[in-house]
Amino acid sequence: MILPALPILIPLLTIILLLFSFQRREWQPWIGLTGALLQLALALFLAIQVKTQGILVLHTGNWEAPFGITLVVDAFSSIMLVLAGIIAVSVSIYSMDAIDRQRQSFFFYPMVQGLLMGVNGAFVTGDIFNLYVWFEVMLTASFVLITLGGEKKQLNGAIKYVSINLVSSLFFLAGIGLLYGKTGTLNMADLALKLSLADNNVLMNTSAVLFFVAFSIKAAVFPFFFWLPASYHTPPVAITALFAGLLTKVGIYSMIRFYTLFFVQDKLFWHPLFLWIGGFTMVIGVLTAASQYDIRKILSFHIISQIGYIIMGLGIFTVAGIAGAIFFMAHNIIAKTNTFLVAGLINRITGSYDLKKIGGLYKIRPWLSILFIIPAFGLAGIPPLSGFFGKLILISAGFDAGEYVISFIALAVGLFTLFSMVKIWNEAFWKPRPEGLSPFEGENEKLPVSMVIPVVFLGLITLTMGFAVKPILEIAMNAAGQLLDPKIYIQAVLGL
Amino acid sequence: MTGILIYLIILLITALLSPILIRKGGKTAPWLLSMVSAAGFAYLLGFAGFISKGNALNYTIEWLPELYLNFSLYLDGLSLFFALLVTGMGSLVLVFSGNYMKPYPMKHRFFFLLLLFEFAMLGLILSGNLFTMFIFWELTSVSSFLLVGFNHEKPEARNAALQALLITVAGGLAMMAGFIMLGQMAGTLEINQLLQSGDIIRNHPHYLPALLLVLAGAFTKSAQFPFHFWLPGAMQAPSPVSAYLHSATMVKAGVYLLMRLSPVMGGTPEWKYILTITGAITMILGGYFAYSQTDFKKVLAYTTISALGTLVLMLGIGTDISIKAAIIFLLVHALYKGALFMIAGLIDKSVGSRDLRKIGGLSKVMPTASLAAIISLISMAGLPPMIGFIGKELIYEAKFALPDIGNLLLVAGVTTNVIMVAISLALIFNLFLGPLKYPGEKPKRPAFALRIGPALLAGISLIFGLFPARVADFLLSPAIKSIRPSIDSLKLSLWHGFNEVLLISFITVAAGVVLFLLYRKVNPLLTHFNTKVLTFRLADTFNNGLNMFLYLTKRKTSFIQSGYQRFYLMAIFIMTSVLAWYQLIYTWPEIENISFSKPGFFEMMILLLIVSSTLIAVLVRSRLAAILSLGAVGYGIGLLFIIYGAIDVAITLMLAETLVLVLFMVVIYHLPKFANFSSKASRLRDAAIALLVGGFMTGLVLKAGQLNLNPKISDFYVENAIPLAHGSNIVNVILVDFRALDTLGEITVLVIAAIGVVALLKLKTKKGSAT
Amino acid sequence: MKSYIVQLAATRLLPVTLILSLLVFYRGHNEPGGGFIGGLMAAAGFIFYAMAYDTAKAEKKLRVSPLMLIVAGLSFAFISTLPSLFAGNPFFTGEWISLNIPLLGKLKLGSPLLFDLGVYLAVWGVIITIIFNVMEE
């Protein structure tokens, strides 16, 4: 039995191979890509396994839960693994031409794999301290990636990114310490079991606050998000795309995991809080995006806004709400990464991300326009793209649960999202090239195939998620159902 | 019904292929495209007989049944009527565009977008599920956005497109919320099933909010006050777009929705009053502004608004007669307005201007087009023998049927119609008859492709005016029956005999003629009034609002995202403190009987060491002293670990601490000395925040003692370290065996960090190479 | 500007620290110590050596590149997870064998020790990499 450990081991092996052959720069992309492809294939295989056989559990070291570290792949994890695989493959391909030689030979690919190892680890682990470890793996790799190249603005952003994320990690760690002190266990299922039996559960709240803050910082939730817009626009866009797709989502994943599995006692405190925070996050994110002129900054602020939707799903706390959150997360990972990749293509042609310095792309690059419109309108929730269904599911769930205010906020935020996307469209695509600017450096250049393939691939997924929403929603519903019935998880892990 | 689906797909494929066709196909390409549309028209017409017998077709593909979302098509009298309008007008407009768009280099994209719109619009009309409809609805918004902004190099065009998009999408989103509510009320969004659930919905407590939301969608799309302003702005679009979208199709989508849902939601007082009042205001406002415009196309845009108001008004009244009137007027309006917009484009193209003050007597250069225009304008004026006359007549009848506000509505209606008559006459006499007048070169005779559309539409108007009964039986009554099945016959004739309606009509015409005679005098005054005195304009307000919004968000962004790292951290700490203190205080009384061990003296000394080194590190000015004090803190904590038996931790801590200090020393000497950056006030504030955080952390640690859910998993480690894991250093056994996976992650972190250090120090890329 | 005395001390201390580090590493399973502490001590010897001379000399003394130490460490850690699979046990199960070696007596070897060796090497390589690179600045 090793399957649930493979999402960790494959990147590890890839890292070893990459480091071993680090002097052969030309091998690096291919080794990295092979690793990513393997991960995607594995993730799909795991998803099928979970679907057919139920939750996969691996007690590492043959130490029965709760004593050892148990790896658990349930429906939710498997969805996240597949998404991580998709992003890994896309970014690995995109980076072949998008990342310069120097960065490639300075450990770009090992760091991507390190990030994936952390992300995958976080998705499969069933142990809260082990989760912390994977968080750190992921974070450290992201620290390296965000500073890779050491340009001034990168370092500027990195200091905020690193310091705030470290504070978050330390809150997380403190929470683990306190929780262990109270319950004597680290295994998530065991925690759930013990807490469901204890009668003074409200005492968990104070530790839960620390987890909430830690995950909120990682997920870039209001008012903990500042590090994200301060830093995400600084590294090469392939890195931003990778971050945008995965990093904040790991925070959200953990929040959903914790607050559905074992911090479920004090609903009256937490769920309204989630809804409030979700609402604020959506609104603040989308409003702050409106005034930006750097494409990457607009997109970064939207990451925040869209995190709000996922939090909202958690706050609704019905199967539909959680399923909506999962679906929305899946949609957002794909579309958001894709918009960043398209931004990279725009930059490739125009040499800039500044909307004031670019224009006329609709005229000269009609295909690029289509490549942009799919994820952008997907994010804005235009049907029949995936974002529409994400919002539809969440808002329906909100109405069902009687949470009208947040649902209407979600609707309104959709409009402002559209506004931002149209702003990019108007400025970059429709507006004629600003006068006085000489032709763009890449105006007549052919875009590298390696940079276009992932965009097309992700765009197709956005389309597919719209048309094939039913099976995907069913998967999300299944995952949500598992999440909201912790007994299933406990039983699978502890074998009770 | 599968045929219709296939036709939709064909239409979509045609749209996708159209750019190639236009590029390669030369002159005939637009004709071919038009044929596709016309074929649709013919195919749909083939259903007329079947449908007129009261049948309906339904076709469903499951999509997301959990949320009542299916891909469904539904063909009944109403949708057939609209579908014919869409395809028929479509084919004419495509032909018109073939010539009109010739000089545009991007015309291949134009045809793509126009066909895409046609596809979306037809889909909207044929939708058998409200969500399907919503999807097509949004697609019409998007494709109309792209069409309105077709001349996207002009900022006004971009702005107008954005305006139209935001307004219609905003409405659409509200409508979507309304649909969700409808779905929850009725348990379905299939139109054929919804039609049976009217009573449930109307009696549901959420009826009113749902109604308001749905109306928001309909009103924005159909340019009802106060959302009407996007429509004149959208005149930035090339004329074929206006002829198609802004006369017959897209703006009618809202009206279509109201018609579609009136058996479901209509008939209640809320419905009646909201619709009639909104409709009346829109109607009269549109009339007024139409009268005061000087741009032909703007005149048409405002008359369109007025007409849309009229339609909504009639649907609001909701009597049998008003519903009949609505359907008839809708057709009438589509015919004359489509023709007139094309003529506006044709004039624009051949004269180079649309300014009513500069053009005149065009019948001398373009007789066919002028004749078509005059027929259409007579129809617009509601004069006999046009079918428009019948429409007008019915409006009056409807008004008599709503007693309490009937008189007000009547006044509004009469006023609007007077204005319409005046405008129509003014256009006929100033633009087409009378002496020839033009600003630039002498206008050329427009091409056949440009003339055929208007001519055909005018012809149809005329034929329908002369033989209304045939049309009524064949097309209109099935549509009317879809709205209200109880209406069984639609008698139409030009002559109703002498009655008060005819009297009012007569008065209307007379007043209209008077107003027409005043037109030349009054129009400049009104124009002046509109521009100088009536400075409040909704479109500007919208733009100003948008700018204000952007300004505010920018201000707010620079406040929220200030760029100051410490404010970011401060926000985090304050928020955390609020939550944690709240929880601490909230659960504090639960603390009972926590036993704490007695403090030992030398442990206290160690604590004193830690505390004083901490204070030194915080307060001392010398960086080195601060760092070395940190080292002392580390050693002190190490000693604590030693006292409490954590040997490996103590060693590791001291080793790591020392190495970090070494690194610190190496690095720090490159940095300048500590500057005294912050003011005393900010230091005090920060100290307060620091104590807030420290305080709750203390509280958390104390509270951790209140719960002890034994057994701890570490008991297992203590018992089994030797027998099962073959080691007596339990901590090490945990690290390499019980929890080896943690350690694997841990060394990965180390490796990554080491590589990161190498990359940071050794890799120095060119500035700006990060892309 | 190096101190001769420090250089003398470093030359003598290096083998001592290496032996000590191996001892600490090996005893770690039963007594204080282990891979991390051992690796750190091994690195400390080289750090001291590099301070006394310079990093180039220290790397020469090390013979292998620090990166390869890291790779070796990660590889050992990775390999240590494999025996469990051949034994049909879950991933990462500790597999032990007992050897009877004359003089030393019964020697227990197990995959956790191999894992700890990986930790030792990785930590060693990592610390050296970090500190040497910073020192070279």
Place this chain on the structure above:
Amino acid sequence: MMTDHAFIPEWVVLTALIMLSSAMLLSLYRLAKGPSLPDRIVALDLIASLSIGFTIVFAIYTGQVRYLDIAVIVALIIFIGTVAYATYLKKKYYD
């Protein structure tokens, strides 16, 4: 590893531990006060040396030989640390 060992009056060990911790506090005063950088380094080095002593006494106090292991390892690393501080104090201005 607990050995049968002699009985030492607790006050003896406690007094020693208290004296050691007081010594650390005094050194900390020097660390804080300086005035020169080498003074501070001397102070920290002394604190470290005192912790070694503390560890040994603590081993006697608890009867756990294992605490002596700390002393070996810590002595090594602290020495290297001290040399490093001093070396780098010098390096910037001298190399």
Place this chain on the structure above:
Amino acid sequence: MINNIIVSVFVLAGAFFSLLAAIGVIRFPDVYTRMHAATKAPAFGILLFLTAAVFFFADFYTTAISLMIVVFIFLTAPVASHIISRVAHLLNTEIWYKTKIDELANDTGIRKKKLPSELLESDKK
């Protein structure tokens, strides 16, 4: 019994010299004189403690490890004090005004460069 007394005496003596080191570091007037206290006394203190430990535990392991610690400390302590005092001197650290002679100040080989005085200023403030 005698063992107990020996252990106690050694422990207390070790503690005394350790404390002495700290007092010396406080009292002595400059860094060089402080170094005398900080080098000799703690090493001696540790020696005394270890002796106590050897008597106390009275086993091979303790003796061996104590010997190791002692050798290590006595080997390294002078090296550490050497490097600190040398750097102190290089940095022109203030020397007690009563110090009679400073022959190191004349060694041009060691003092190749004059050190910038702002270094000391920077950390004094």
Place this chain on the structure above:
Amino acid sequence: MKKTLVKIPNLFIFILFYLKEMVKANFYLARDILSPKMRISPGIVKINIRAKSDNRILALFNLITMTPGSLCMDISDDRKSIYVHGMYVKDRDSFEAEIKEGIEKKVLEVFE
């Protein structure tokens, strides 16, 4: 391993000597530290050494530091002289002689 590091019989004597010096050193130190008035008269003295081998230099260095009133500060680049900080430098020559005759001699006897 032809060269023995130390002459073994002498080593024992050396250790005893070392211990004696050490105890002395610390008692002097105690006196200086605890006496109310500072009775010290420090100075930095350059001392030419005879020791050439690394072992001898190291041992000398070590021993000087651990013995009463003296602390090795530095060694000259040619390794022919060392700089010693003395606590009680009444006059430099007698101080130098004291070290050369006492400690250095001992070191030369024992180490090679």
Place this chain on the structure above:
Amino acid sequence: MEILLAIVIGLLYAAGVYLLLRRSIVKLILGIMFFSHATNLLIFVSGGLHKGQPQFANDGINAVSSNPTDPLPQALILTAIVIGFGITAFFLALMYRFYQVTGTEDLDDLKEGENK
């Protein structure tokens, strides 16, 4: 003792927070390190204190009754310390590079950087 330790932990956190809110990047790192010290102690204290009982299992029957201090929090702290070491080292290199590139250690200078 727990009460005193809790207060010290709180103080360490407070020191960390205070330093994190300064403008100097050196203090920022110091703040992080205080934070992590505090966290390590917190884990240790909330795991329960047993004076002078190291984390070693005994052969034989009295394995549990010897009541060593809880080894698990120790293992957690150890892991956290090591991870913290790696990250701090990286952060220090970052600080160094930052200063090298920007010539400042004033974090408020990052403000301009963010809006570029």
